[in-house]
Amino acid sequence: MPSNDLRARHRAARAAAPSYPEVGATRSAALPAGYATLRRRVHLGHGPAVLERAGAYVLGWGVQLGSGFAIHPVPGRILPGDTVLLRLALPGLRLPRLVIPCRVVWTVEEPDRIGFAYGTLPGHPERGEESFVVSRDADGEVWFEITAFFRLATWYARLGRPVALLLQHLAVERYLRVVARAAARAGSGRPA
Numbered sequence: 001m002p003s004n005d006l007r008a009r010h011r012a013a014r015a016a017a018p019s020y021p022e023v024g025a026t027r028s029a030a031l032p033a034g035y036a037t038l039r040r041r042v043h044l045g046h047g048p049a050v051l052e053r054a055g056a057y058v059l060g061w062g063v064q065l066g067s068g069f070a071i072h073p074v075p076g077r078i079l080p081g082d083t084v085l086l087r088l089a090l091p092g093l094r095l096p097r098l099v100i101p102c103r104v105v106w107t108v109e110e111p112d113r114i115g116f117a118y119g120t121l122p123g124h125p126e127r128g129e130e131s132f133v134v135s136r137d138a139d140g141e142v143w144f145e146i147t148a149f150f151r152l153a154t155w156y157a158r159l160g161r162p163v164a165l166l167l168q169h170l171a172v173e174r175y176l177r178v179v180a181r182a183a184a185r186a187g188s189g190r191p192a
Contacts, residue, residue, distance in 0.1 A: 006072045006085060006099075009085055009099060009101070009123075010072060010073065010083065010084075010085055012123075013083050013084075013085060013101035013103075013121050013122075013123070014083045016101070016121045016122050017121075018103060018105070018119045018120065018121060019119075019120045019121055019122050019124060019127045019153065020119065020120060020127045020128055020129065020151075022129070022149070023105050023119055023129070024105050024106055024117070024129075025129060025149065026106075026117045026129045026130065026131035026147045026148070026149070027106055027117070027131075031147070031149045032149055034151075035128055035149035035150055035151055036149070036150055036151065037147075037148065037149045037150075038146070038147070038148050038172065039145065039146070039147050039148075040145070040146050040172055040173075040176060041143050041144060041145035041146070041176075042143065042144050042176040042177075042179070042180050043141065043142070043143055044134070044142040044143060044144055044179065044180055044183040044184075045141075045142050045183055045184065046140050046141055046142060047136075047140055047142070048136070050142040050183050051112070051114065051134055051135075051136045051142045052114075053182065053183050053185075054114075054134040054142065054144060054179055054182060054183035055109070055114030055115070055134045056114075057179060057182040057183070058078075058114060058115055058116070058132050058133075058134055058144070058179065059077055059078045059107070059109070059114060059115070059116065060075075060077060060078070061075045061078060062178065062179070062182055063132050063175050063178060063179060064086060066178035066179075066181075066182065067171060067174045067175055067178055068088065068174075069086045069087060069088055070086075070087040070088075071084050071085070071086055071087070072084065072085040072087065078104055078107060078116050079104065079107065080104055080105065080106055080107050080116075081103065081104060082103065082104040083101070083102070083103045083104075083121070084101075084102055084103075084104075084118075085099050085100065085101055085102075086099075086100040086101075086102060087099055087100070088100065098125070099123070100123075100124050100125065101120070101121035101122070101123050101124055102118040102119065102120060102121060102124065103118060103119055103121055104116055104117070104118050105117050105118060105119045105129060106131075108133065112135055112136040112137075113133060113134070113135045113136075114133070114134045114135075115131060115132050115133030115134055115135075116131065116132060116133075117129055117130060117131035117132070117147075118130060120150075120153070124153060124154075125152065125153060125154045126150040126151060126152055126153050126168075127150065127151045127153040128148060128149045128150030128151060129148065129149060129150075130146065130147070130148040130150075131145075131146065131147045131148070132144070132145075132146055132175070132179075133145050133147070134179070134183075142183065144176065144179045144180065144183070146172055146175055146176070148172075150168075
């Protein structure tokens, strides 16, 4: 996709309001009614070093970059209000990359909890929100959890509902794997 087109799409995304009214709802345990929901988590290890490593990876867009997404503009550390275009090319297809506009709706950096959530903007194949949070429990065990609520929003997502849901499931499994791998290795930050 030409860079001028990406810049124009990014400007439009920055000017757009979220495509769902329950902005920030992934912060709470109760997700809004009327959406499909998911909660998945994986154990990462034990102790503050694991929390810090995994948290830095998550806040550096490691989940998305490590899962094969390109991000425009090239991101820095995640901040509330950041608007990005995630881009994905499906393996084996010569179609243009799918462009997925998102906005960071909240971040958290606490001694035992690090992460963020982004919500959908017009043009995203879904409507809803997804959070990516690393936390340490009272026993010192560190977990990475993905929480989401969503509805299929575009005609192509609704038309290909089984495929869209399968792709989402595969993406979530990939997210869990890349964070577990990042938490296990020495160092932090973006994927190699």
